Amino acid sequence: MKLALFFLLIFLKTANYCYSQEVNKTIDSLKINLKKEKGKNKFYTYTNLSKEFVGINLDSAKKYANKAYNLSLELKSDSLKLQALKILGFRNFESGNYDIAIQKFDEALKTSINIKDSTSIADTYNGFAIIYSKKGDLKKSIEYNFKTLSIYEKINDSLGIGNTLMNIGWDYRKLKEFDKSLTYNLKSLKIYQNINNSLKVAMVNNNIAGTYNELSNYKKAIEYAKQSEEYFLKLNYKRFSAYPISVMAIAFDSLQQPKIAEKKYKEAITLHTKNREPFELAFLNYSLANLYYKQGSYSVAQQTAEKAFTFAKEVDSKEYIADISKLLSKIYDKLKKYNLSNTYLKLYVKYNDSIISSEKLKSIAEIETKYQTAKKEKEIAIQKEQLLEKELAIKNRNLYAILLGSALLILAIIFFAIYKRNQFKQKQLQKEIDLKDALATIKTQNKLQEQRLIISRDLHDNIGSQLTFIISSVDNLKFVTKDANTKLKDKLSGISTFTSETIHQLRDTIWAMNKSEITVEDLHTRILSFVEKAKNATENIDFIVNYNIDKNQAFSSLEGMNIFRVIQEAINNAIKYAKATKIEIKIDKKENQFVIKVVDNGIGFDINSVELGNGLSNMEKRMSEIGGRVKIISKVRIGTEIKIIV
Structure with a gap:
């Protein structure tokens, strides 16, 4: 078994090396072509080089995207300029330059609308959605995603539909709507498997792995993350392999395997540091700091969390600023730096309140509802049109x-x-x-x-x-x-x-x-009358009658009479045998039950050693007739409580 695994690893490494060599050959070939190409051909070579470098080196990818854009301006071609702007938007987004990315997508959107290019409009909406998702503005992100999805569905662009479904799945994961997240990601995965797009399959597998982490299904998370990593490495997208490695780090962290988790976090941090991706570095340093905090390494946790905070502020990610502030508050509390702890706690409250409110969640749900409604209305309109055509044909025929x-x-x-x-x-x-x-x-x-x-x-x-x-x-x-x-x-x-x-x-x-029925007020009045007679017949006994129940509630005459008789018997017993100085009658209602207690402070008795007479037998018989019961609680020298429950 070990030998088989060894050969499998050798095969994968060899395959990755061969694929890497193939990619390098492609890049070298494109660079050679640049020297002899002009005009549109040179533009497309620049864009191809940018795409080849995106999984290897972001700086190089941005450099060739800028060259393509400058050439499109020289050629005065709106269509080429539009392509270059979209590529620049995504390259700046990938390196964490969100404001520049938004500017590029804004410019691309205007050009797309001018030349009436539906695909490009959808692409720019997609760019906006991803940026706002990273910035933590999920309302805007989901709004743009459903706009994007509507256009891609209209033009029947499978690649675009799959990509948007994946992005919606990502946003619902952030909203902790994990079932919805899985639904959209699995739809996306099915589309990419049908069109054999390995890169997108890798990305969706990573998203699904992350969602399983949130659902605490860590074995599934690791399984999908490993599949994602294998795809990225086969495609020579080593930079992208950092994402499934991050997911595995979180899974091992949650499975309380800190050494493996720490190793994976550091591996992913190294990959993202190479291309300086602040959003991912904010998240990974935060997760690693949290791991150190759980292990009690508060100084190391503080240094790592401060790094994470710097990256989060750089990309203005409200979500991570809030999470990291909360962690730093806890760390400084452990380090007994209470002023700093309080400062970060206030910062956490400020940013956490701004991330997502119930009103925002409601409006986000309304965005999906509007999309689904518009989709259904469109389907209904098509069906109506078909029905009208059929009716017209039938009428003419x-x-x-x-x-x-x-x-x-x-x-x-x-x-x-x-x-x-x-x-x-x-x-x-x-x-x-x-x-x-x-x-x-x-x-x-x-x-x-x-x-x-x-x-x-x-x-x-x-x-x-x-x-x-x-x-x-x-x-x-x-x-x-x-x-x-x-x-x-x-x-x-x-x-x-x-x-x-x-x-x-x-x-x-x-x-x-x-009386056809006896109300609580009738019963209360009758009890008071009986108590007055008892007062006249006895000395040195205080009688207290309390009731906490709607006086208009009523019993049948049989129920009312039986309840009154049992109360009489309980009071008489207390007067005759208890030697009490106080007898309290409490009338109450608890959980649809009518409860009466007759409590005295008399001599009490041991219920296990005293033989109970006919009085109790009569009380129990009366209560059983109306579906009730009697309970006796007595303690020697403390008193007796007779509880009547109907």
Whole structure:
């Protein structure tokens, strides 16, 4: 296996060397041709030399682009001048001279519009998009990208479409829209694979690798980055190989392999330093500084970050100025240079706020929407045109078909009208039925209410008066039998007390029966009434009633009665057994649950060792009837809490 890998490396190196030799031969051949060429031929040789040097030496690439431009002015040819301006725009952009690049593209755009060259207009828009992307103005970048895409699609330029899709993918990656970034990059990759453009395939692979880094899929990132590097080296674009090397550095950094990451960062920095590309050097030095910071090498991190900051300021990249300022603030904080830390923190806030706001993000989304809408409208317009042509052909070919269609349409309208009429009648009939049902329901409810009132009146007038008579008779009997023994008197007192309690319970039942529903306010009032009676019957106990719930919320009469009975039982237990000085009743609503707590500060008890009586059994039974439950929490010498949940 190792032997196979060794031979593979030897083969790749040999292939790269041979390809490099081939490129050098091409450059030498072009230089020889310069000596004997004139006019347009010489212009094209200059532009070809600029293209050959772009992956090797940027200064040489710019030199030949300038020679081509000067020659186009001598020849007084707008078309040649336009080509030279576009090349100069891209060469200055690649070396970080963004302002000069914008000037060249502005001049190229004016010339393109004058000679009505759609391809060149798209090319200049593409140049603007890339520059603004580097400068961190993503709104402008995406706006120019979609303008570019519209033109390339119109003229069916596959190379241009693929390039613009790749640039849009890059911008969405910066916006952290990684799924969109992958979608546009993969579309671009498919186009370049179809037209066998290896250089662009390498570039898109690098973009995809970067996006996978952002998605934390570092193995995929390294896989795509290696493919990208192999393509660039095969094509002798050693300068461009710095980009996938940077992606691999980030991936290894994220995989916590700092030694490999540091080596890759330095390798990419060396390549970009050779051609002095400040934008890339800003990013790489920032990433390397961050690596040193994570390792605790704060002095080295500070020196590297300051380098990065210088490059970022040179190209006015707001995005990197913000990121590097944040890192420098953290580094100076670790170095205990707090004034500098604070200065860079303020700088970070200033630039970070200016990079992208929610309004900008919204307007960026609107740019894509406008493009998609315009595209759909264009497709709809084409479809409409085709449909009109077909309709016209049908009309010219067969007028009878139109008449027949009209007749069928009229019949359809008639049938539809009949159908709608029948449907309307059915709806009206259904409404009448529903109304009758509603009236019947109301009558039934009214009858039930009348029956409730009759029963409650009977209970009050008959049973109530009879129980009152019993109490009176028992009291008279106690008076008559003054000399009776104590046991008999106690028995008579018990009967009187039991009868009184029965009357109270009867009144509560009548209260519940008289209502179809019981509101929280009704319940609260009833509890207060019960508490007042309890106060009169006891001494040295403070009663507190609190409720934090909408007083208009209501229960059915059964629910309300059962809740009240359980509260009564809980208060009675606290009075009888707890020896409490304070009893608090809390009424609340939490997460669609009605919660009542009866809390005392009495002697409490051990719930595991005490046998619970019939009172708790009755409470649990009442709550289970209405879908509720009871919880008891008690601590010895602290008190007891009875929690009712519905």
